[in-house]
Amino acid sequence: MSILTMEEVGKTFTNGEIEEEILKGINLSLQEGEVTALVGASGSGKSTLLTIAAGLQDVSVGQIIVNGERLTGMNQEQIRKIRASQFGFVFQFAHLVPFLTAEEQLLLMLEVSESKLTKQEQKIEVDRMLTLVGMSHRKNAYPASMSGGEKQRVAIARAMIHKPKILFADEPTASLDSKRSQDIMELIRELTKSEKITTLMVTHDEEMLKFVDRVVKMSDGVI
Structure with a gap:
């Protein structure tokens, strides 16, 4: 089942009188339970493609369809709601809130995504997710006391807690x-499969490609 589809997507940036075409006629379809890696040299357009797919930038031309809904043409508030409820984000650095425990990081994400779960159900789901990422024993820990790997595990749990x-x-x-x-x-691969999520990842590390289902190579704004 296709969860995200990009149809003839293009992106052009204007710098004074100069127009630079960053993405050119991108067609891409992502399936449920699939990990897709975007690879390519710096400046190839992969990060722009990721941010456009996530509704963080507008397309210049083309269509983006997420779970049957067209992102293209929606207003910013509609896109924000889709990002909050249907998207999860993991970056190079964990970006955890320094004054919140691991448990509180996940509870905040449930609040932001306007979860319909009761408070008790939220606690149960947080415990389940922290167990899945191997951080249940650190639920009351603050980021300052965590290793880099532990912070990233919490960041992944936070990104996936709202399903x-x-x-x-x-x-x-x-x-x-x-x-x-x-x-x-x-961990990302296991959770993508078990939680039936679709993962789109940018990476420069070829060692990580053995964990993905599909590699999409970009060069000069095309696939």
Whole structure:
């Protein structure tokens, strides 16, 4: 089942009188339970493609369809609601709130996504997700006391706690050593399958490609 479809998507930036075409006629379809990696040299357009797919930038031409809904043409408030309820984000750095515990980070995400769960159900779901990422024993820990790998595990749990349709991951292992990078990629892959999420990831690390289902190579704004 296709969760995200991009149809003839293009993106042009204007700098004074100069127009630069960053994306050119992109066609891409992502399936449920699939991990797709975007690879390519710096400036190839992969990060622009990720942010456009996530509704963080507008397209210049083309259509983006998420779970049967056309993102293109929606107003900013409509897109914000879709991002909050249907998207999860993991970046190179965890960006955890420093004064919140691991448990509180996830509870905040449920609040932001306007979860319909009761308070008790939210607590149960937070415990389940922290167990899945191997952080249940650190539920009351603050970011300052966590290792880089632990922070990233909490960030992944936070990104998935509200059961998004799509996880967008931008260089999720770039700040970690080789062992922790592999652990994090194994975790992303396992959760993509078990939670029936679609994952789109940008990476420069070829070692991480063994954990993905599909590799999409970009060059000069095309696939």
